[in-house]
Amino acid sequence: MRMLKMTDWWGRLFTIGIVVKGVDGVLELLGGTLLLFIAPARIHEIAVLLTQPELTEDPNDFIASHILRGATGLSNHVVLFSALYLLAHGIVKVVLVTALLMDKLWAYPWMIAVLGIFILYQLYQLAVAPSAGLVALTVFDAVIVVLTWHEYQRHRRRGKVPEQA
Numbered sequence: 434m435r436m437l438k439m440t441d442w443w444g445r446l447f448t449i450g451i452v453v454k455g456v457d458g459v460l461e462l463l464g465g466t467l468l469l470f471i472a473p474a475r476i477h478e479i480a481v482l483l484t485q486p487e488l489t490e491d492p493n494d495f496i497a498s499h500i501l502r503g504a505t506g507l508s509n510h511v512v513l514f515s516a517l518y519l520l521a522h523g524i525v526k527v528v529l530v531t532a533l534l535m536d537k538l539w540a541y542p543w544m545i546a547v548l549g550i551f552i553l554y555q556l557y558q559l560a561v562a563p564s565a566g567l568v569a570l571t572v573f574d575a576v577i578v579v580l581t582w583h584e585y586q587r588h589r590r591r592g593k594v595p596e597q598a
Contacts, residue, residue: 443587447580451530451544454577458526465519473507480504522551533581541585548574548581 471479481504484497491497525547532540555571 443580443583447584448534450573450577450580451533453573454526455530455534458523458530461519461523462527463523465516465523468512468516468519471512473509473512476507476512477504538585538588541581541588544581545578545585548578552578 468476480500484494484501487494487497488501529540529544529547533544552571552574555567555574559567559571
């Protein structure tokens with residue numbers, strides 16, 4: 434089985450980036466799985482438990498108030514949608530990252546396409562409801578696209594990938 438080789442700083446940066454993306458996918462799988470088994474009321478209870486100390490100290494704490502507001506009024510439908518969304522994202526990322534680490538050439542264009550779709554959706558979300566976290570995620574995804582494109586082009590130059598007609 435052929436494994437990805439880190440021959441220079443581009444290769445190392447690419448490997449680090451996709452490993453981080455893989456860890457993100459695993460966390461999405463864990464989060465999605467947890468959401469399948471935790472009722473919305475329990476999510477709210479956990480949010481209150483986690484934010485209470487901070488909100489007691491500072492009632493206007495930005496992060497704590499957003500966590501609490503997000504957990505308030507969750508419906509079964511919203512939690513199920515969130516779980517399925519996280520599971521789908523996680524599965525796609527873990528499969529593609531695993532294939533890239535195994536140096537499967539088919540995974541390079543798929544990773545670029547999937548992240549391109551994620552980026553388009555994230556740009557739409559940024560237009561509707563801007564957030565610093567989403568900006569950071571979108572920039573990170575764009576960097577991974579550039580690194581993946583660069584690695585794929587290196588494979589093509591080495592003659593490992595047939596030219597596209």
